[in-house]
Amino acid sequence: MRRNSSTRTSAPSDAGSGSGTIPPLLATAGRLNPFTFGLLGALGVLVALLIGSMVHQLATVLVYVGVALFLSLGLDPIVSFIEKKLPRAAAVTIVVVVVILAFAGVVLAIVPILIEQVRKLIESAPKMVEDIMASDFYTQLTDQFGSNFEEAAKGVLTFLQDPGNIGQIGGGLVAVGAGIAGGITGITIVLILTLYFMASLRGMKRLATRFVPAYQRPRFSELLEDVSGAVGRYVIGQVSLALINGILSLIFLSIIGAPLPALLALIAFIGSLIPLVGTLTGSIIISLTCLIESPTTALIAAIYYLVYMQIEAYVISPRIMSRAVAVPGAIVVIAAVGGGALGGILGALVAIPVAASVIIIVQKVVFPAQDRKTEAPAEAAPPAA
Template identity: 40%
Template sequence: MDAPDPEREGRPKPSRLQLVLPAKPLASGFAVAVGVLLAIALAATVAGISTVLISIFLGMFLALGLDPSVRAFERRGMSRAAGVTIVAVIFLLVVAVILLLLVPATVRQISAAIEAAPETIAAVQQSGWYLSLEASLGIDLSAVIAEGIRSLTTLSSFLAISGGVLKAGFGVIGAVSSFVMVVVLTLYFVSSLQSIKAAAAQLVPLYRRARFTEVLEEITRSVGGVVAGGVTLSAINALVVFVIQLAVGSSVPAVMAIIAFFVTLVPMIGSLVFLIIGGVATLFVSPTAAVVFVVAYLVYIQVEAYIVTPRIMGKAAAVPGVLVIIGAMVGATLLGLLGALVAIPLTASMLIVIRKVWIPRQNSRTEPPGDETVR
């Protein structure tokens, strides 16, 4: 045991204030101020390139969703290059079909719905359920609607709408460019996914590289299965909605199918949300059509939950329902619909990391660290 130092014992102990205050307050304050400014600049930079970052993340998730198809071709004896080529061609064909068939049909249906809007509103105002609702509320709903239309036709409203249309035009141009960027990034990520994973593994120490590669492979398989399964379920859902809307006489079945596709990409919540959207929209056809749609779509929701989803998502990572809801709510709050979509694969990835890394590490700790004793 070392002998006590008399000089150290004779020194007065520093006060608590001296321990807290820095030795060079001016330099420390300047460093803190510079750090705050750099953090603000970084946040502003990220906000400025948010569209690019969103396109990159979306392209990566779509690539992970296409990767299971590439793996399926590899299991059949094809090389990865051949599988990537086939998947890329199919992906481009699907994009071309959407652009050449679905988009023009959607534009025509929206234009027809706008032209028929006055007649549709008049028919709704003369329907029995509308008159009953107006009588029960004691409000002249027709006068309220007419006043709203008059307020929209004023000069100030026209200027505001014109500015909004101009912004919408620039928004459409930005959306088209982002769409092209996402398609290009998706094809690039699909073709170079293996090299990207190998490069990521090189950043990990050698003694941890094998374990990291194993966890990374499972994460990519799981996320790819979740993304591919979710897109497949949404496509089936959109097809069912299109058929039901045609059956009930809707004038915008393609529009409703597109809305259903994007809304139902969010598991569990999306179908219920679109049930309300579709029911209200079909109410403009007739109350009977709305009832038929709600009943038919409820039947499909049950079939999807108990038959379709287990067959498609059976091999993907099982995410508890409560985590799906919480993740979708948090993601939607931060980034809207895109955040809700990305939250589910991220939740599955975190569950894999917890199950493969955190829990085994905790189970290996049978004794407290250092000289601590179990209390």
């Protein structure tokens, strides 16, 4: 009996569970010589650098995936609304067809106009310079600044009249065109991914739920639906604001005779997609572009957008966004500025629904967990002597 008890009392110390023992892994690490320890540390750093390099190289792809997932969440409420009357497959098909037709319509309406305007600019550049040199304004500048100004102007004219130099300008325009083509390719990839994500969104949610323990799945599924719904409502609200601005801009710019009203209306639409500063930036660009027509046209456009921004800020936006996502105004400003600083335009666009998602998680997870703590934790007993 005495030998059995001594055997039982000595077992825990052999297992390393006593308070004074060292875990086997730490004991093994302590026996490593400095060279091996440093080699393992260097390998860990190299693996971290390799992962960082892979993420950096895949940054564009990750942005495409993130934007597509963001847009699919925005289109999902529309699919759910149509699904009340039609099967989900038919609802997804209708939304897909509408999105493709809208994208194709924008491309067909804008790209030919841009190509035509660039071609006319290249062809008319020498004639524009000659007209400027024959004007009274040019004569006044020549009289004021002397021969140096005249020589500089003639140098510009000679440069533009040389076919080789025009070819160099064309080469730069080709590079710009390649950038535009790359942008269209990226938009096409995002569009395709959006359609795939939209069709399989429910399956993706079910798959995400499988990573959670079974007893927490109902709560996690409810929280996931709330977050995705907040993102979807925000996207719909922001696109609604952009559509209002784009349509009104097209009508107004056509009435005042602004140059390229369709292109300027597209700029207004894209600008309104960006929170806080988007509408202002688009309005400045449009007003400056109207200077090509006349200063009066630019002034009228500036006054219109000044009035519209006030109406949007105090009438249209509160009515739409109050139903879309409930985020306090201060958090909207902080999220948009912080998102813009971290991720540019895309970061500013995504920051507000992310803030709404965080608010939902705090309200439905953190606050209830804190409310259940009605008693202070018991104080630990002092160790026995």
